[in-house]
Amino acid sequence: MVFTYWLHQCLRTRGKEFSPPAEFFFIFFIVLFLGITVEVLQTLGSSRSPDMGDVVRNQLGCLLVYSFIARTGILARYWLRICVRFGVVSAILIAVWPLTRALIDEYLARQQFPVLADFETPFERYRWNHSDQLQTGSDIVRHGHRAARVQLSTNQYSGVALFYFPHDWRGFQTLHFSVYNPKKTPLMLNARIHDVHHKKHGLEYSDRYNQGFDIESGWNDLVIPLDKVAAAPKGRTMDMQHIEGFGLFVIQQPCAQVIYLDNVYLGPSPGK
Structure with missing residues (x-):
C-alpha cells in the first residue's frame, strides 16, 4: 500500500x-x-x-x-x-x-493455559496442523461439551500435531490428554514432543521425545511425565521453555480409522 x-x-x-x-x-x-x-x-x-x-x-x-x-x-x-x-x-x-x-x-489460548486444547472455543482446531483431518463435535466427549474427531488414513504416518500454543512448559510436571478408540481392537498411537532446537539437530528421532500408547476401546486418559520429556534428546536436555510441537500419529494402518481427542493440558505430577 x-x-x-x-x-x-x-x-x-x-x-x-x-x-x-x-x-x-x-x-x-x-x-x-x-x-x-x-x-x-x-x-x-x-x-x-x-x-x-x-x-x-x-x-x-x-x-x-x-x-x-x-x-x-x-x-x-x-x-x-x-x-x-x-x-x-x-x-x-x-x-x-x-x-x-x-x-x-x-x-x-493464553487465557486457557495450562489447558492446551479442550475444543470448547470456536477456532481451537486451527492450533493443529492437518486441521482438515480434525473436526469438533459434541457426540463423544471426555471433558466439557466438545471434543475433536481425528480422521486417520492409511498413509505411512497419519495424525495431527499441536503447533500453536504457549511454549513455556517450565513449572509443570505432566502432560495429560484423553483419546477415545471407537473400535473394539486396541490401536497403537505414537506421541512425540520436540523443542525449538530440534531442526538444528537434523530432526533426528533420537533428538525428541517419543512414546507409544496402546489405546484400548473407549476413553483412555494418558499422562506423559515432563521430566522424561526433558531427558529424551540424546546428548542434550530438552528446552522446556521453548517447546515447539506435540504430535499424535499412527503408522501405516491397514484401514482408515477415527479417534477422538479431548482435554489436552499441563498439570502437576500424579497424586498432587
Missing part, C-alpha cells in the same frame, strides 16, 4: 506522462515483480519457502490505494470507483480473516 502510494506520487511529481491505464498497469506490475522477488529471496540461506498468498496480499494493497487515489481513466466514473473499492475492501477482509482468527485464538 505504502509503496503504491509513493510510486504514484513520484510519477505525478516528476511529470511522467503515462495514460491512466498505462500508469495503473505500470504500478501494478512493479509491485507484482517486487513481491515475487521478495518471496524468492526468502528461500536463500533460510528455511522459509515462497508464499503466493503474500504476493496476492501485496496486490490487494496496491489495488486498495489505487482505487482511492485514481480519479481519471478507467476509474473516472464515480459508480465504478465505488464498485471497485467495495470489491477490493471485501477481498482484503477475506484475506485478513485467517490472521484475525489466529489473533483471537492466541488470546484465548
Whole structure:
C-alpha cells in the first residue's frame, strides 16, 4: 500500500506522462515483480519457502490505494470507483480473516493455559496442523461439551500435531490428554514432543521425545511425565521453555480409522 502510494506520487511529481491505464498497469506490475522477488529471496540461506498468498496480499494493497487515489481513466466514473473499492475492501477482509482468527485464538489460548486444547472455543482446531483431518463435535466427549474427531488414513504416518500454543512448559510436571478408540481392537498411537532446537539437530528421532500408547476401546486418559520429556534428546536436555510441537500419529494402518481427542493440558505430577 505504502509503496503504491509513493510510486504514484513520484510519477505525478516528476511529470511522467503515462495514460491512466498505462500508469495503473505500470504500478501494478512493479509491485507484482517486487513481491515475487521478495518471496524468492526468502528461500536463500533460510528455511522459509515462497508464499503466493503474500504476493496476492501485496496486490490487494496496491489495488486498495489505487482505487482511492485514481480519479481519471478507467476509474473516472464515480459508480465504478465505488464498485471497485467495495470489491477490493471485501477481498482484503477475506484475506485478513485467517490472521484475525489466529489473533483471537492466541488470546484465548493464553487465557486457557495450562489447558492446551479442550475444543470448547470456536477456532481451537486451527492450533493443529492437518486441521482438515480434525473436526469438533459434541457426540463423544471426555471433558466439557466438545471434543475433536481425528480422521486417520492409511498413509505411512497419519495424525495431527499441536503447533500453536504457549511454549513455556517450565513449572509443570505432566502432560495429560484423553483419546477415545471407537473400535473394539486396541490401536497403537505414537506421541512425540520436540523443542525449538530440534531442526538444528537434523530432526533426528533420537533428538525428541517419543512414546507409544496402546489405546484400548473407549476413553483412555494418558499422562506423559515432563521430566522424561526433558531427558529424551540424546546428548542434550530438552528446552522446556521453548517447546515447539506435540504430535499424535499412527503408522501405516491397514484401514482408515477415527479417534477422538479431548482435554489436552499441563498439570502437576500424579497424586498432587
